[in-house]
Amino acid sequence: MAQSEILSRELDADGVLVLTLNDPDKRNALSETMLAALDAAFAEAASDASVRVIILSARGPAFCAGHDLKEMTAGRAAPDGGRALFTRIMNSCSGVMQAIVNCPQPVIAEVTGTATAAGCQLVASCDLAVAADTARFSTPGVHIGLFCSTPMVALSRNVGNKHAMEMLLTGDMVPADRAAEIGLVNRAVSPDDLRAATLAMARKIASKSSMTLATGKRAFYAQREMPLAEAYDYASRIMVENMLANDAREGIEAFIEKREPHWQDS
CATH class of the missing domain: 3.90.226.10 (2-enoyl-CoA Hydratase; Chain A, domain 1)
Structure with a gap:
């Protein structure tokens, strides 16, 4: 086959x-x-x-x-x-x-x-x-x-x-x-x-930002194998980078403005 x-x-x-x-x-x-x-x-x-x-x-x-x-x-x-x-x-x-x-x-x-x-x-x-x-x-x-x-x-x-x-x-x-x-x-x-x-x-x-999903999935599996303190250090770095992304800016603004976000997947 x-x-x-x-x-x-x-x-x-x-x-x-x-x-x-x-x-x-x-x-x-x-x-x-x-x-x-x-x-x-x-x-x-x-x-x-x-x-x-x-x-x-x-x-x-x-x-x-x-x-x-x-x-x-x-x-x-x-x-x-x-x-x-x-x-x-x-x-x-x-x-x-x-x-x-x-x-x-x-x-x-x-x-x-x-x-x-x-x-x-x-x-x-x-x-x-x-x-x-x-x-x-x-x-x-x-x-x-x-x-x-x-x-x-x-x-x-x-x-x-x-x-x-x-x-x-x-x-x-x-x-x-x-x-x-x-x-x-x-x-x-x-x-x-x-x-x-x-x-x-x-x-x-x-329906979510594909950038956000990929970031989260990668971080989930990576931190799971780390000691607690290392996992928090790693996750904090990921959060900072995520906050600087276009979709995080758009998502937060959409939440504040009470509207649907328009994802750029970046």
């Missing part, structure tokens, strides 16, 4: 880009082809000023089943037992997850069905997530002798330690309402309302 077919792209007039995983027969697994398509799509979106928010969706009963285990198992036939293939896939997957975090636009996962292993990692890597209340999540590697170490990175940065460890050590399925309780997703809604709820969130965010 060609990359153009495995991941569809649709941009609306509000600047909301919907990327749709489109390999339902393989449960939208993160094959090498899918990972390459995602990497290219996020790189393209990151440099496209017309894209203000990204929704990551999927076709079929599964959002994403994680890595393509048949593809990986076939790699064991290589002289190195698959080491080169496994290394390449893990590096590629890690690159995609970091591309989502580093993408200047907010990324919202729209989750139907199940999101397991690296598919759960994909949800956790997005800035926001809205799930159908029928969706389920798990990091089930322990069932097959494979601890979900890379999904652990995103999962442990989005939910509390004990919740993350419970998912990683038991491999149990977590229903959508529980995923919302522990912070893996923002909210769970009925399947019939999923697209409307996701679009409502996306369009609300898209």
